[in-house]
Amino acid sequence: MVKQRPTISDVAREAGVSKGLVSFALNDRPGVAAGTRLRILEVANEMGWRPSLRARSLSTDRAFALGLVIARDPDIMSGDPFFPAFIAGVETALAPVGQSLVLSMVQSEEAEISSYRQLAAHGRVDGVILSDLRRDDPRIALVNELGLRAVTLGHPDAASPFPAISVDDSPGIRAAVAHLADLGHQRIAHVAGPSRMLHGVRRSNSFASVLRERGLVDTLVVETDFTAADGARATRELLALADRPTAIVYSNDVMAIAGLGVAQRSGFEVPRDLSITGFDGSDVGAHIYPSLTTVTTAVQDWGRQAAELLLRVIAGEDSDDIELAPAQLLVRESSAPPETNTTTTTAP
Amino acid sequence: MVKQRPTISDVAREAGVSKGLVSFALNDRPGVAAGTRLRILEVANEMGWRPSLRARSLSTDRAFALGLVIARDPDIMSGDPFFPAFIAGVETALAPVGQSLVLSMVQSEEAEISSYRQLAAHGRVDGVILSDLRRDDPRIALVNELGLRAVTLGHPDAASPFPAISVDDSPGIRAAVAHLADLGHQRIAHVAGPSRMLHGVRRSNSFASVLRERGLVDTLVVETDFTAADGARATRELLALADRPTAIVYSNDVMAIAGLGVAQRSGFEVPRDLSITGFDGSDVGAHIYPSLTTVTTAVQDWGRQAAELLLRVIAGEDSDDIELAPAQLLVRESSAPPETNTTTTTAP
DNA sequence: TAGTTTGACTAAACCGGTTCAGTTGGAAAA
DNA sequence: TTTTCCAACTGAACCGGTTTAGTCAAACTA
Structure with missing residues (x-):
């Protein structure tokens, strides 16, 4: 004797009304006397009735x-x-x-x-x-x-x-670039997301526009697929340039962390030799060394x-x-003024 | 004139049979003549009929x-x-x-x-x-x-x-500890997951058992909640010990990365002054510096x-x-022999 | 007072499948 | 030839809701 969950018919029988009226009462539709509605709700409640999602789904053509x-x-x-x-x-x-x-x-x-x-x-x-x-x-x-x-x-x-x-994203990216520029960076690079993705493009555009406003080089942009591996690759390319950037703005935290790894491996000290910023406000970013300056959103x-x-x-x-x-800049340790004489320095 | 998707009744009418038979034919049930079944399937197919998940859900009492x-x-x-x-x-x-x-x-x-x-x-x-x-x-x-x-x-x-x-998990943890012990580490710590979680407990047990087998100290265990923040906290505690560990086995990569940050911040060089291993085989772990020795699973x-x-x-x-x-050890850069004379060294 | 409207309610159709109890016709058995 | 049996198939109930058309009595209009 398994106790089946009650159906709308059970409620109707118990309340002494028709199925349809129960449905009306439960869906707060007009045409039900106040007293009756109350009684139906009461009965339904004490029988522990719950509507069947499947039946509702079928008859109302919705999935919920x-x-x-x-x-x-x-x-x-x-x-x-x-x-x-x-x-x-x-x-x-x-x-x-x-x-x-x-x-x-x-x-x-x-x-x-x-x-x-x-x-x-x-x-x-x-x-x-x-x-x-x-x-x-x-x-x-x-x-x-x-x-x-x-x-x-x-x-x-x-x-x-x-x-x-x-x-x-703009205010975040703009704030990050402005922050770096204010610190004195002249050559700021961007490790961007895929250009097929709109937010990738938008971040790149914001990046470029701030640089132009400030009259700084805006050509240091490498496109990636957002993976750590590609972030690392982009960083290696940028650091190998004759006129290497002194700061890199990454389009996500994972790439920034990978980039930090590449920089450290190449003997650069962050932020002394290279400033970096991420994007995401990830939890780990706060705990690496140096902690990651990044852009956060809710x-x-x-x-x-x-x-x-x-x-x-x-x-x-x-x-x-x-x-x-809008996205907000969260300044931590990975960004600092450039060493005045390291603008053209390559790996130590 | 919206074209409605065909129902099983449409198929039945078109094929000149009853609804029930169509259902039988489509569900490969016995009691349908081979020719009829074929014709039904054909008709259903050319009408582009798909069964309604909702109706099936209601009548068969399944959710799929x-x-x-x-x-x-x-x-x-x-x-x-x-x-x-x-x-x-x-x-x-x-x-x-x-x-x-x-x-x-x-x-x-x-x-x-x-x-x-x-x-x-x-x-x-x-x-x-x-x-x-x-x-x-x-x-x-x-x-x-x-x-x-x-x-x-x-x-x-x-x-x-x-x-x-x-x-x-055992073979992975055991391999990690054995790897460190083989490198010559005597004081190996474990930054464990929550003891309420079974895999946390199991990893801790594996950890302890290898150490005992090798006759090494197995008391250096700190329990955490798996967050980066707690991994960092645990690491600070361990490194502050008079007899600090020369190697730390973390229960996940995120904590290992946070631990690495703490170590570096305190002036320890990894792996020279401290070896660390993670658990997860996360993508970022491969790209930080030094890359993270870790345990991976498929x-x-x-x-x-x-x-x-x-x-x-x-x-x-x-x-x-x-x-x-079983889980497998993936040796990368974050583990190396201990400096013979640093066993009791505190922060430089 | 008769006719009309209105509110409360019922019965039944409906959503689109599955399933079960019967019906049918033809082949095998008697 | 008649009976029996079975495979093939039909019709209807069913899952548990929603919705529409229709009934009925009371209230309102004329």
Whole structure:
């Protein structure tokens, strides 16, 4: 004798009304006498009734879940503090309303596409969060075509039917460069993210614009794929230049840490011989030596608000773009004035 | 005129048979003539019919999804290479069979419990992967009681109704300690994970047993919560000892990197004055200076096989415990022989 | 007072599958 | 030839909700 969980019919029978009326009462719809509604709620409550998500899903054609497809190599993911914090934020928005996050982690663009297709075909989610926007991002049209709702993290480079929720990187990057320039650095390099990615491009643009404003060289830019290995490679290239930079601005903390490793290995002392800054505000960055000057954003809050926005979009409510607090510079030990006579120094 | 996706009734009508027969044909059940089955499949195919997950979910009482609840602070998560790789592995097992991963990231034990309750109550998943096992882990009884199927990563410390899929940490830790001892280290410390966590305990035990076998001091153990900050704290404590260790074995890479920072900040040169080893085989570890000697496991494979095992359990198939390839030592630069006369040296 | 409106409620269809109890027709057995 | 049996197939119930059309009595209008 297994005790089955009660269904809406059980509640109806117990309350002496019809199934439909119970549904009405529980969904706060008009047409139910106040007394009856109260009695129904009471009965439902004492029977411990919970609506069946599956039945609701079928009859209302909704999934009560959001999707997130991450297309990155696990190697890049590991060490990157963004997604864990972001997902934790998403969770804080979903848990209270009984919704869930369906996560998919893929490693190729084809797998990414088919992942969205599957989510849509199966009706697994009502909407998705589009992260890591790329130039001419094909996902926007795809997701729209598949009939999914969505929000984008950051503004796409073309018209989009979806609201964007953004954190402006510019102030952070500008502050980092300004900080280095104020310290006296003349040759500041940038180890950038992939130029296919919009935030990579935006950070590069901010970088370049500050340098131009200050009349400094803005040609020391190396593009990477965001991995530690590529950050190391970029650093080696920059340090091998005849006119090597005295400061390097990295597009993420992992690369900055790898770059620090390369510099130290080559005999440069940081920050005496080379200043470096990261981007992420990762936890480890605070504990390496020297601790990493970096740019931080409130990632968890971003996750929470992105999920809330998407829920609103799905509910058909207002859905204006949201602009969150911009990225901020966090000065630590890895940045200092250049040694006045080391501008053209190569490895000791 | 929106083109609706065809339902099983459409297929039945088109093929001139009943709904039920179409269902039988599509699920490869006996009682359908070969010719008829073929025709039905053909019709379904050319109509582009896909079964509705929601309808199947309701009628078969299954979710076609697995759950993973991660209970960690985002700070610990960031930098930890385990979950990204693990999840990527899970995905490779799920995508081909049209199943999904429902992920929940929580920050307290209460939230964790209620997360499992919600997954079960909503019938969101058919089974869950239990990671980061603790002593007397309450989740095993809970999940069982909730009627969910499960697999555990590693063997729990009590009887469990669920199969375990494990990677033996011991050989890795033993190899790391042996490696250091072989190099001539006499005072080897361990910066351990939380003793509430079973893998933390197991690593500590392996550590202690090798030392005893070799007749070395096994008292240099500091427990941490796995964060970079706590790893740094532990390192400071160890280095402040009168008889400071000449080598430290860390329970994860993040703490090892933080420990390296502390050592360098205190003027110790690694590995000349202090050898360190990590645990994880994280990507950054290979790029810092000196590169980190560490212990690696095939995490992505673990994820894939854990998901496959859970799918089998859910399908009611065989479900024996699985033992994967044990952890392996990866020797890099951060370990070297101790300076013979520095055993009792304090900070330079 | 008769006709109309309205609020409260019921019955049944519906979402799109699965499953089970019957029905049918043809081949094998008697 | 008649009976029996079985494979092939149908129709309907079912999963647990939502939604729509329709019933009914009381309240309101004319």
